[in-house]
Amino acid sequence: xxxxxxxxxxxxxxxxxxxxxxxxxxxxxxxxxxxxxxxxxxxxxxxxxxxxxxxxxxxxxxxxxxxxxxxxxxxxxxxxxxxxxxxxxxxxxxxxxxxxxxxxxxxxxxxxxxxxxxxxxxxxxxxxxxxxxxxxxxxxxxxxxxxxxxxxxxxxxxxxxxxxxxxxxxxxxxxxxxxxxxxxxxxxxxxxxxxxxxxxxxxxxxxxxxxxxxxxxxxxxxxxxxxxxxxxxxxxxxxxxxxxxxxxxxxxxxxxxxxxxxxxxxxxxxxxxxxxxxxxxxxxxxxxxxxxxxxxxxxxxxxxxxxxxxxxxxxxxxxxxxxxxxxxxxxxxxxxxxxxxxxxxxxxxxxxxxxxxxxxxxx
Amino acid sequence: xxxxxxxxxxxxxxxxxxxxxxxxxxxxxxxxxxxxxxxxxxxxxxxxxxxxxxxxxxxxxxxxxxxxxxxxxxxxxxxxxxxxxxxxxxxxxxxxxxxxxxxxxxxxxxxxxxxxxxxxxxxxxxxxxxxxxxxxxxxxxxxxxxxxxxxxxxxxxxxxxxxxxxxxxxxxxxxxxxxxxxxxxxxxxxxxxxxxxxxxxxxxxxxxxxxxxxxxxxxxxxxxxxxxxxxxxxxxxxxxxxxxxxxxxxxxxxxxxxxxxxxxxxxxxxxxxxxxxxxxxxxxxxxxxxxxxxxxxxxxxxxxxxxxxxxxxxxxxxxxxxxxxxxxxxxxxxxxxxxxxxxxxxxxxxxxxxxxxxxxxxx
Numbered sequence: 001x002x003x004x005x006x007x008x009x010x011x012x013x014x015x016x017x018x019x020x021x022x023x024x025x026x027x028x029x030x031x032x033x034x035x036x037x038x039x040x041x042x043x044x045x046x047x048x049x050x051x052x053x054x055x056x057x058x059x060x061x062x063x064x065x066x067x068x069x070x071x072x073x074x075x076x077x078x079x080x081x082x083x084x085x086x087x088x089x090x091x092x093x094x095x096x097x098x099x100x101x102x103x104x105x106x107x108x109x110x111x112x113x114x115x116x117x118x119x120x121x122x123x124x125x126x127x128x129x130x131x132x133x134x135x136x137x138x139x140x141x142x143x144x145x146x147x148x149x150x151x152x153x154x155x156x157x158x159x160x161x162x163x164x165x166x167x168x169x170x171x172x173x174x175x176x177x178x179x180x181x182x183x184x185x186x187x188x189x190x191x192x193x194x195x196x197x198x199x200x201x202x203x204x205x206x207x208x209x210x211x212x213x214x215x216x217x218x219x220x221x222x223x224x225x226x227x228x229x230x231x232x233x234x235x236x237x238x239x240x241x242x243x244x245x246x247x248x249x250x251x252x253x254x255x256x257x258x259x260x261x262x263x264x265x266x267x268x269x270x271x272x273x274x275x276x277x278x279x280x281x282x283x284x285x286x287x288x289x290x291x292x293x294x295x296x297x298x299x300x301x302x303x304x305x306x307x308x309x310x311x312x313x314x315x316x317x318x319x320x321x322x323x324x325x326x327x328x329x330x331x332x333x334x335x336x337x338x339x340x341x342x343x344x345x346x347x348x349x350x351x352x353x354x355x356x357x358x359x360x361x362x363x
Numbered sequence: 364x365x366x367x368x369x370x371x372x373x374x375x376x377x378x379x380x381x382x383x384x385x386x387x388x389x390x391x392x393x394x395x396x397x398x399x400x401x402x403x404x405x406x407x408x409x410x411x412x413x414x415x416x417x418x419x420x421x422x423x424x425x426x427x428x429x430x431x432x433x434x435x436x437x438x439x440x441x442x443x444x445x446x447x448x449x450x451x452x453x454x455x456x457x458x459x460x461x462x463x464x465x466x467x468x469x470x471x472x473x474x475x476x477x478x479x480x481x482x483x484x485x486x487x488x489x490x491x492x493x494x495x496x497x498x499x500x501x502x503x504x505x506x507x508x509x510x511x512x513x514x515x516x517x518x519x520x521x522x523x524x525x526x527x528x529x530x531x532x533x534x535x536x537x538x539x540x541x542x543x544x545x546x547x548x549x550x551x552x553x554x555x556x557x558x559x560x561x562x563x564x565x566x567x568x569x570x571x572x573x574x575x576x577x578x579x580x581x582x583x584x585x586x587x588x589x590x591x592x593x594x595x596x597x598x599x600x601x602x603x604x605x606x607x608x609x610x611x612x613x614x615x616x617x618x619x620x621x622x623x624x625x626x627x628x629x630x631x632x633x634x635x636x637x638x639x640x641x642x643x644x645x646x647x648x649x650x651x652x653x654x655x656x657x658x659x660x661x662x663x664x665x666x667x668x669x670x671x672x673x674x675x676x677x678x679x680x681x682x683x684x685x686x687x688x689x690x691x692x693x694x695x696x697x698x699x700x701x702x703x704x705x706x707x708x709x710x711x712x713x714x715x716x717x718x719x720x721x722x723x724x725x726x
Contacts, residue, residue: 007450007452007453007726008450008726009725009726010726041668041669063668063669064635064669083624083669083670084624084625084684086622086623086624086635086684086685087370087371087622087685089370090370108625108627109625109626109684111626111683111684111685112624112625112684134627138627138631138672139625139627139633139670139672140624140627140633140670141625141627142627170667259449259450260449261446261447261449261475261503262447262471262472262475262502262503262504263474264471264497264501264503264504264505268501270502270503272427272446272447272449272725273725275642275644275697276697276700276723276725277725279642279643280642280643280645280697281638282643304502304533305404305426305696305697305700306404306426306427306446306725307446307502307503309501309502321447321449321472321474321475322449322450322474333668334638334639334643334668337639337668338701338723338725339723340723360639360701360702360703362372362635362636362639362640362669362701363370363371363372363373
């Protein structure tokens with residue numbers, strides 16, 4: 001079956017592009033002598049996680065415990081949850097996983113760490129944890145200056161195996177130039193290098209130091225201060241990555257296949273895909289909510305829930321009612337969370353359909 | 364079980380508020396002698412559709428065929444799909460439904476109508492259709508001036524039962540004052556009244572004339588020119604409806620229960636709910652991406668996918684790590700599409716859990 005024969009909206013991954021993206025970032029990690037632990041929140045699909053592991057990833061990252069459970073059920077046995085796990089139900093679920101596979105979690109306060117410590121110790125587990133450091137995003141994490149004291153505090157708690165540090169240079173999405181992206185990567189490395197020197201004597205071993213993102217991934221070098229990177233979006237790319245100099249339009253592997261349902265006047269068309277298929281996220285610089293793979297000058301200037309407002313005034317493509325088009329979204333990580341399956345295609349031919357097993361697993 | 368004992372993020376509906384919302388808009392429709400055909404895209408939940416029908420709704424509206432199938436499977440037998448149905452797979456699915464229940468669809472071009480006509484006639488069906496009229500949203504629909512000619516054209520097609528007109532005054536969400544909302548409702552009525560006069564002789568019967576929205580719902584009166592309204596958001600309300608003078612904060616029935624996972628500094632907290640639980644939609648006027656039910660001055664100023672950045676600088680509430688809070692979202696219709704179930708609660712006590720059967724049914 002051809003992609004163009006599918007009913008719409010449908011989520012499509014172009015396997016040629018996906019594989020090229022996987023190879024490119026795996027090569028960055030190898031060249032910089034970094035462990036690659038891709039963030040699978042982007043795809044939530046065990047099949048794609050396996051493709052990442054097959055290309056040398058040491059394990060995976062997830063954002064939530066529910067994603068970890070879904071990935072563990074698919075046989076993946078080394079998972080970092082890049083979040084704070086809070087509350088008795090979650091701690092119970094976490095420790096059930098920790099008893100059968102290697103699962104690491106973040107901590108950024110005693111309030112988070114103490115209940116984990118108590119529960120792990122009671123079950124005779126030494127749970128691997130990484131301290132979250134805030135290097136500028138102002139989300140979770142402690143300031144770098146507090147890391148040595150907090151390292152001592154966490155290291156003294158039973159039931160926890162403090163393995164190192166992690167950070168996320170998410171401020172990279174506000175960078176205005178490619179040089180600024182490189183600067184953020186360099187800043188991240190410098191801070192983490194300093195912290196490594198300070199905490200190595202406290203841990204007695206070289207710490208695991210995890211950071212990175214898709215835009216910063218090309219900017220790390222061997223000995224830079226990180227031991228591990230966790231890029232996520234690189235598998236699919238999207239308009240956000242194009243805007244952040246991490247991809248070209250031809251690197252965008254994920255699209256939403258949609259049908260033109262109305263062409264009310266020349267230069268304007270309406271698609272059967274809106275914010276319930278494409279999400280309302282904005283791109284850093286690109287206007288609107290997506291562009292067509294077939295003609296990047298055809299832009300979705302507005303979304304209602306089930307309608308995409310397509311502006312064709314600068315486009316060569318002039319689709320008619322019934323024509324199908326592929327939309328490159330602004331932010332692929334949220335789009336994959338709206339569909340139950342991804343259709344894997346090569347050269348426009350449908351090869352497989354992969355369930356997005358961790359879709360909606362935000363708990 | 365108490366709501367506060369649930370694991371997070373969880374989607375909660377406050378039944379007292381839901382029932383008050385249902386009653387209020389049902390009363391508007393009764394007072395204006397209008398058929399109420401609520402748009403169920405807001406909740407995608409057959410259980411809530413049944414509550415609407417029990418309060419006098421004549422049938423339901425859906426945005427997509429997949430939603431219609433889900434609602435039909437739950438026993439609902441009078442459904443309007445307020446969209447254009449395009450493509451052979453969808454037409455086949457539509458006619459399978461049309462053979463067993465009353466299902467009406469929109470048409471706004473011959474390109475949409477002709478294949479429906481051919482397929483319906485072949486199966487010996489007379490499919491009810493409404494012509495979509497654009498009264499200012501510039502989405503789908505024909506301009507009012509073209510309605511008489513298009514009525515003649517559609518009325519002549521076999522297999523279709525042209526029953527009237529529908530429109531959607533979605534430009535109401537760009538209104539800057541409550542007077543402007545009333546003006547948009549009045550404009551809608553005037554246009555549809557004129558069109559009714561023009562097409563009644565062509566149809567030989569009084570047309571079904573369907574319009575409306577949650578913000579305009581209070582502004583219709585008997586004999587206004589509409590015969591039916593299709594408000595959707597009123598069941599839950601949200602910050603968008605507050606901004607459009609359609610609700611007070613205490614009318615917001617839908618919340619996302621979230622846990623505070625980090626309090627990096629005074630005035631700032633991080634929730635375990637981000638854009639994958641709350642969606643990135645903006646409200647017309649209110650800042651950020653949501654506010655706490657417990658303290659409306661606590662605002663989610665930014666969302667990452669699984670993190671909510673809570674600004675407490677103007678708030679009295681000072682939640683600690685582990686505390687649970689309820690977030691009133693910007694746009695409830697897209698939030699319900701992110702969860703598999705809604706927890707129905709009264710006075711903070713969990714009563715039932717309803718599957719969101721049509722979640723993700725955008726096809």
